[in-house]
Amino acid sequence: MKSSLTSITDTPAFKVTGSTVIKGFVHGLRHPSLVVRLTIHVHNCQDWLDRVDQELSAFLEEEHGKEVTLRPMSGDTDPVQAVNSLLSWMWRLQQSAKVSVFEQGKIIGVYPETNSVLIVIPTLSSSHQVTGQFFSWLMHVFNGLYAEREKPRSIGNFAEIVRRFEQMGLKSSNMPHFLSSAFTAGIPFSQVADQVYQFGYGARSRLLDSSFTDQTSQIGTRLARIKTLAAVVLRRAGIPVSDHIMVSDSDGAEKAANDLGFPVVVKPMDLDGGIGVAAGLTTLDEVREAFEGAQKKSRHILVEKHFEGRDYRLTIFQGKLLWAVERLPGGVTGDGRSTVQTLVELLNDDPLRGEGPHVPLKRIVLDDEAQSLLSKAGMGVGSVPGEGKFIRLRRTANVARGGIPVSVFEHVHPDNSLLAVRAAAALRLDLAGVDLLIPDISRSWRESGCVVCEVNAQPGLGLITTSHLYPQILGKLVQGSGRIPVVVIIGAPPEWNVAAAIVNKLGNVGFVTGRGDHEGVSIGTETITAGVADPYTGGQILTGEKSVDAVVLCINDATVLGTGLPFARFDLLVLAGSHFVTPDGQSEEPKAVQLRNLFNAFSPGCDGKVMVVAGSGIDVRAPLLSLQAEFLKEPVPQSSLVDAIVAAMIQADGNHRIGMPPFSTVASDFC
Numbered sequence: 075m076k077s078s079l080t081s082i083t084d085t086p087a088f089k090v091t092g093s094t095v096i097k098g099f100v101h102g103l104r105h106p107s108l109v110v111r112l113t114i115h116v117h118n119c120q121d122w123l124d125r126v127d128q129e130l131s132a133f134l135e136e137e138h139g140k141e142v143t144l145r146p147m148s149g150d151t152d153p154v155q156a157v158n159s160l161l162s163w164m165w166r167l168q169q170s171a172k173v174s175v176f177e178q179g180k181i182i183g184v185y186p187e188t189n190s191v192l193i194v195i196p197t198l199s200s201s202h203q204v205t206g207q208f209f210s211w212l213m214h215v216f217n218g219l220y221a222e223r224e225k226p227r228s229i230g231n232f233a234e235i236v237r238r239f240e241q242m243g244l245k246s247s248n249m250p251h252f253l254s255s256a257f258t259a260g261i262p263f264s265q266v267a268d269q270v271y272q273f274g275y276g277a278r279s280r281l282l283d284s285s286f287t288d289q290t291s292q293i294g295t296r297l298a299r300i301k302t303l304a305a306v307v308l309r310r311a312g313i314p315v316s317d318h319i320m321v322s323d324s325d326g327a328e329k330a331a332n333d334l335g336f337p338v339v340v341k342p343m344d345l346d347g348g349i350g351v352a353a354g355l356t357t358l359d360e361v362r363e364a365f366e367g368a369q370k371k372s373r374h375i376l377v378e379k380h381f382e383g384r385d386y387r388l389t390i391f392q393g394k395l396l397w398a399v400e401r402l403p404g405g406v407t408g409d410g411r412s413t414v415q416t417l418v419e420l421l422n423d424d425p426l427r428g429e430g431p432h433v434p435l436k437r438i439v440l441d442d443e444a445q446s447l448l449s450k451a452g453m454g455v456g457s458v459p460g461e462g463k464f465i466r467l468r469r470t471a472n473v474a475r476g477g478i479p480v481s482v483f484e485h486v487h488p489d490n491s492l493l494a495v496r497a498a499a500a501l502r503l504d505l506a507g508v509d510l511l512i513p514d515i516s517r518s519w520r521e522s523g524c525v526v527c528e529v530n531a532q533p534g535l536g537l538i539t540t541s542h543l544y545p546q547i548l549g550k551l552v553q554g555s556g557r558i559p560v561v562v563i564i565g566a567p568p569e570w571n572v573a574a575a576i577v578n579k580l581g582n583v584g585f586v587t588g589r590g591d592h593e594g595v596s597i598g599t600e601t602i603t604a605g606v607a608d609p610y611t612g613g614q615i616l617t618g619e620k621s622v623d624a625v626v627l628c629i630n631d632a633t634v635l636g637t638g639l640p641f642a643r644f645d646l647l648v649l650a651g652s653h654f655v656t657p658d659g660q661s662e663e664p665k666a667v668q669l670r671n672l673f674n675a676f677s678p679g680c681d682g683k684v685m686v687v688a689g690s691g692i693d694v695r696a697p698l699l700s701l702q703a704e705f706l707k708e709p710v711p712q713s714s715l716v717d718a719i720v721a722a723m724i725q726a727d728g729n730h731r732i733g734m735p736p737f738s739t740v741a742s743d744f745c
Contacts, residue, residue: 274555
């Protein structure tokens with residue numbers, strides 16, 4: 075599959091002459107990628123690159139309030155320096171656009187005779203096309219500045235590119251942080267479908283959709299989402315909840331408020347995140363206004379008895395309290411000089427505040443809700459609050475509505491912790507956000523009273539005080555490194571049946587092993603697909619299968635270079651020979667060239683052992699010297715190959731169980 079990258083100017087510094095979408099993993103990257111061939115026509119490029127740095131740095135600082143550390147000087151030759159600058163800025167701009175890409179692209183080939191280079195650019199699985207457009211935009215900026223023009227007008231199109239990434243990218247505020255945590259911990263991840271990601275391989279794999287896990291109860295999710303049902307379940311479990319009445323019109327809302335007694339809360343029955351919620355209402359006019367506002371969000375509205383207390387979110391996972399925060403409502407604190415309007419503007423200048431699903435804090439808008447609260451306090455947007463006086467501008471304290479979380483984990487009374495754990499358990503939720511209204515979290519609810527006002531089955535974990543929760547939750551979900559032992563065997567003749575022999579030996583010691591080879595894809599003794607499956611498809615089947623403890627993948631088809639491997643890291647690379655065929659049975663390139671290309675593309679992903687089979691005629695000594703892997707000093711005889719592979723896979727499995735690197739990463743000389 076080809077991308078739509080094109081050159082921008084008639085005599086550009088950079089020009090794309092070819093590109094390929096890689097669905098899997100190549101050249102040691104841990105993301106899918108675009109492989110791009112660039113021709114380069116540059117000389118004396120230092121001034122040009124300095125100007126690129128200045129223009130793009132100024133742009134990011136102006137548009138996004140980001141100070142950028144400029145590119146350090148390097149000793150590269152001009153063309154290589156220019157390409158590295160291009161790749162560096164590509165990654166910086168991806169980060170600025172909050173794209174969940176955690177590594178920079180790199181040069182994978184330099185061809186002086188044609189003034190060209192081959193580069194690989196990491197991307198998200200669903201965003202190859204947008205990544206290509208992003209790269210074209212960046213090349214346009216570089217080319218325009220190289221031609222000594224004024225700042226290219228296209229630099230202002232960055233916001234449009236960001237919007238495209240947001241449309242194609244991650245909708246959840248949680249998932250970027252789970253992915254970042256997995257990348258840091260070395261846990262593999264891949265997109266399954268839409269917003270669902272797999273973390274780990276095979277038997278150690280888990281699925282996440284935001285903070286839904288593959289063990290989150292569907293029944294519990296439904297009960298939690300429909301607040302009337304959640305209240306029934308919680309009351310049945312002896313957990314305090316507020317009385318409420320479901321209403322269908324504003325007259326019914328007013329009657330319910332009178333029946334319950336003021337103050338009351340009006341909120342949608344079936345929405346989370348504080349959407350449409352108005353709390354602390356004390357008049358019928360406020361109830362009617364709140365009902366009309368909530369009805370714009372949902373047809374199902376509740377009027378609920380208000381409980382006066384501070385707002386806490388307790389995060390529960392697998393029956394334990396992970397974290398607790400007090401949520402302070404959105405508002406401003408007076409300084410005795412500034413108006414409310416000015417204080418809000420200053421508050422919104424905080425770079426942590428913004429719009430969209432991935433910002434830590436939300437901006438506060440002086441909307442009808444804020445105006446109503448100001449009026450109730452006898453103030454307006456032009457009023458000047460006294461120094462230290464807090465002016466509340468939101469009825470609820472949700473972070474999604476401009477609130478601020480403050481950690482109170484160390485102060486939670488054991489009775490309150492147990493109450494939240496029981497609330498999550500009553501709804502059969504493995505991960506939940508329990509919203510508790512209570513006067514003081516450090517005092518038992520049995521003394522002060524409280525209500526559980528909501529249980530969220532898919533809680534937004536946030537980032538201000540909770541960044542540690544993402545690796546903590548992943549560590550509880552995924553065993554060890556999340557990996558299973560994987561061997562890639564290149565060029566073994568089919569008559570060796572090496573994969574079948576490995577499966578049998580591993581089966582004897584309790585491993586269910588998946589294999590993909592000339593006979594198709596199988597798991598243990600069961601055939602999954604008959605006939606040859608391409609390595610990417612076959613490996614993807616096996617690493618996604620929960621019953622698989624280990625994988626053997628045989629590669630005899632160089633077309634895998636166009637797809638990449640289905641895993642970013644593997645434990646064992648075996649160079650067994652040069653048996654390569656294309657689908658029609660004819661070799662497209664000399665076998666030595668195919669082997670070299672495969673080795674160059676995939677060996678950086680091997681962080682374990684590299685074996686060469688004796689008598690294979692393979693000479694890869696020079697590339698082996700640069701590998702970040704351990705390799706055998708002597709070629710392995712064919713007669714002992716299976717035993718050597720099985721022993722290495724068992725060793726790798728033990729290390730993966732406890733999250734260690736599979737083998738020593740210190741390479742020695744190849745003999």
